[in-house]
Amino acid sequence: MKTVNEVSKLTGxxxxxxxxxxxxxxxxxxxxxxxGYRLYDDAALERLQQILLFRELEFPLKDIKDIVTRSDxxxxxALDQQIELLELKKEHIENLISMCRGLKLRxxxxxxxxxxxxxxxxxxxxxxxxxxxxxxxxxxxVEKDQKRSKSEEERMMADFMKIFEEFGGMKDQDPxxxxxxxxxxxxxxxxxxxxxxxxxxxxxxxxxxxxxGGEFTENINKMGGEGTAEFTxxxxxxxxG
Numbered sequence: 001m002k003t004v005n006e007v008s009k010l011t012g013x014x015x016x017x018x019x020x021x022x023x024x025x026x027x028x029x030x031x032x033x034x035x036g037y038r039l040y041d042d043a044a045l046e047r048l049q050q051i052l053l054f055r056e057l058e059f060p061l062k063d064i065k066d067i068v069t070r071s072d073x074x075x076x077x078a079l080d081q082q083i084e085l086l087e088l089k090k091e092h093i094e095n096l097i098s099m100c101r102g103l104k105l106r107x108x109x110x111x112x113x114x115x116x117x118x119x120x121x122x123x124x125x126x127x128x129x130x131x132x133x134x135x136x137x138x139x140x141x142v143e144k145d146q147k148r149s150k151s152e153e154e155r156m157m158a159d160f161m162k163i164f165e166e167f168g169g170m171k172d173q174d175p176x177x178x179x180x181x182x183x184x185x186x187x188x189x190x191x192x193x194x195x196x197x198x199x200x201x202x203x204x205x206x207x208x209x210x211x212x213g214g215e216f217t218e219n220i221n222k223m224g225g226e227g228t229a230e231f232t233x234x235x236x237x238x239x240x241g
Contacts, residue, residue, distance in 0.1 A: 004038040053082040076214035140196040167232045168224020175235035184239040200240040207236030
């Protein structure tokens with residue numbers, strides 16, 4: 001266990017900020033001492049790390065709270081996004097350093113503003129927020145999820161994973177075949193009915209995520225056998241293309 005002071009020194013997050021996170025229910029300590037001091041265990045520190053990653057993506061605290069408390073929150077996907085964001089930031093900083101070195105050698109008369117272009121960073125942040133943030137689809141998902149009981153949710157997820165098991169039984173077929181494409185249509189309809197309106201654009205993005213590694217890929221391959229996630233992805237791209 002670590003005290004709030006120790007966590008603040010370890011992470012660089014101020015004590016006042018940690019107290020605020022507790023107040024709004026974003027990061028609760030593992031327990032409190034008899035004197036009321038906050039104590040944080042490894043699980044709380046992991047949650048804090050996730051919060052800080054999304055702060056790097058410039059998410060509002062309210063959206064971060066909605067995301068990290070979701071039952072289907074994919075830690076690996078969030079970490080992959082953070083790595084990509086940092087790589088883009090590194091590229092951006094290296095371009096600025098190169099520009100400054102050029103100015104030092106050639107003087108200010110050689111004007112080049114391309115190093116200030118942060119469009120890649122902006123575009124990535126936009127895509128990340130579209131995936132995780134306060135989109136109409138996400139709102140619809142939250143509304144439907146709140147109305148389901150635990151048993152209803154378990155039955156629904158079992159039916160959802162059954163679709164991927166069926167994809168696994170079709171792997172020897174052409175992903176463009178009528179039967180496989182009907183299965184993609186079934187998947188899209190299921191998502192629209194139980195999660196949120198699934199347009200072809202959203203479905204295409206989901207297909208890439210299914211085959212992109214992490215928990216999604218592992219679970220799909222567990223249901224349908226090795227290669228099912230990639231097969232599903234190819235079938236979806238044909239359907240949406």
